[in-house]
Amino acid sequence: MENIPKNSVDLIFADPPFNLNKKYESKINDQLSKAEYLKWTETWVLNCIELLKEGGSFFVWNLPVWNTHISSILNKYLNFRQWIAVDIKYQLPIPNKLYPAHYSLLYYTKGKKPNTFNNQRLPMEICRHCGGDIKDYGGYKNKLNKNGLNLSDVWHDLSPVRHGKYKSRESNELPIKLLERVISMASNEGDLIFDPFGGSGTTFIVSEILKRRWIGCEIGPVDSIIKRFDDVDLHKKQISEIQKKKNVLFTEEMRNIRSKNEHWLPETINGK
Numbered sequence: 650m651e652n653i654p655k656n657s658v659d660l661i662f663a664d665p666p667f668n669l670n671k672k673y674e675s676k677i678n679d680q681l682s683k684a685e686y687l688k689w690t691e692t693w694v695l696n697c698i699e700l701l702k703e704g705g706s707f708f709v710w711n712l713p714v715w716n717t718h719i720s721s722i723l724n725k726y727l728n729f730r731q732w733i734a735v736d737i738k739y740q741l742p743i744p745n746k747l748y749p750a751h752y753s754l755l756y757y758t759k760g761k762k763p764n765t766f767n768n769q770r771l772p773m774e775i776c777r778h779c780g781g782d783i784k785d786y787g788g789y790k791n792k793l794n795k796n797g798l799n800l801s802d803v804w805h806d807l808s809p810v811r812h813g814k815y816k817s818r819e820s821n822e823l824p825i826k827l828l829e830r831v832i833s834m835a836s837n838e839g840d841l842i843f844d845p846f847g848g849s850g851t852t853f854i855v856s857e858i859l860k861r862r863w864i865g866c867e868i869g870p871v872d873s874i875i876k877r878f879d880d881v882d883l884h885k886k887q888i889s890e891i892q893k894k895k896n897v898l899f900t901e902e903m904r905n906i907r908s909k910n911e912h913w914l915p916e917t918i919n920g921k
């Protein structure tokens with residue numbers, strides 16, 4: 650990180666180890682004392698802040714318990730925009746506590762306004778079986794934006810990468826859909842993206858496909874990152890599928906099932 654020019658990066662996405670005693674290929678110690686973990690965290694967070702351009706955005710993915718501390722560092726130097734709750738169940742219920750059901754994604758910018766904020770819109774939620782409405786939009790149906798609903802700061806539509814042809818390594822791989830969303834929202838083509846904790850390279854492959862420039866660090870083996878670039882066509886296909894399902898109120902597939910079962914579509918309610 651010392652070799653990267655200061656104030657040069659448009660977007661930073663960081664997904665550090667969570668200090669949960671996980672086994673990493675890099676053999677890092679993931680069971681530091683709380684004080685040691687926070688000291689280490691402060692060092693990399695401050696280094697990241699230096700690299701960020703004025704108007705650049707900084708996202709940190711972590712457990713809520715650590716992101717409360719990271720927020721208190723970031724609040725001194727950057728502007729808080731959002732605490733995004735990403736609804737992914739990651740452990741079993743704990744006795745005498747609420748069931749932990751979200752990861753925290755902190756979103757900050759350097760300076761008052763982000764240089765880039767591209768609104769992301771989602772399709773309406775419908776019944777998987779009949780295509781009918783799940784929420785009652787009453788008289789507002791004809792006011793819904795045809796490009797989809799506003800993305801909120803609670804994300805329900807992401808699932809952990811578990812099986813299948815897209816999984817690149819044993820653990821810690823974030824969903825492509827998450828990075829597609831963050832990168833599309835907070836950067837433009839040609840922008841420079843930095844990820845200090847490369848892992849399997851999710852940030853790098855999405856940046857590459859979305860035509861951003863990217864730079865990153867990874868202390869362990871980088872074979873899974875290289876493998877991802879060997880499989881670039883597979884990831885391109887995956888991203889194109891993700892993109893077909895955003896910025897529309899109904900996808901083609903949704904329109905078909907709704908027409909078949911005689912549920913309303915924007916063109917059938919006009920004027921009603």
Ligand SMILES: C[S@@+](CC[C@H](N)C(=O)[O-])C[C@H]1O[C@@H](n2cnc3c(N)ncnc32)[C@H](O)[C@@H]1O
Pocket residue numbers: 664665666667673674675677821822823824845846847848849850851852866867868869
């Ligand atoms: C939670 S994983 C990141 C996963 C990544 N977001 C992905 O989707 O594949 C954290 C990564 O940080 C790496 N790491 C830990 N300490 C590091 C350090 N000091 N410098 C660079 N990488 C480090 C680990 O080896 C691990 O691969």
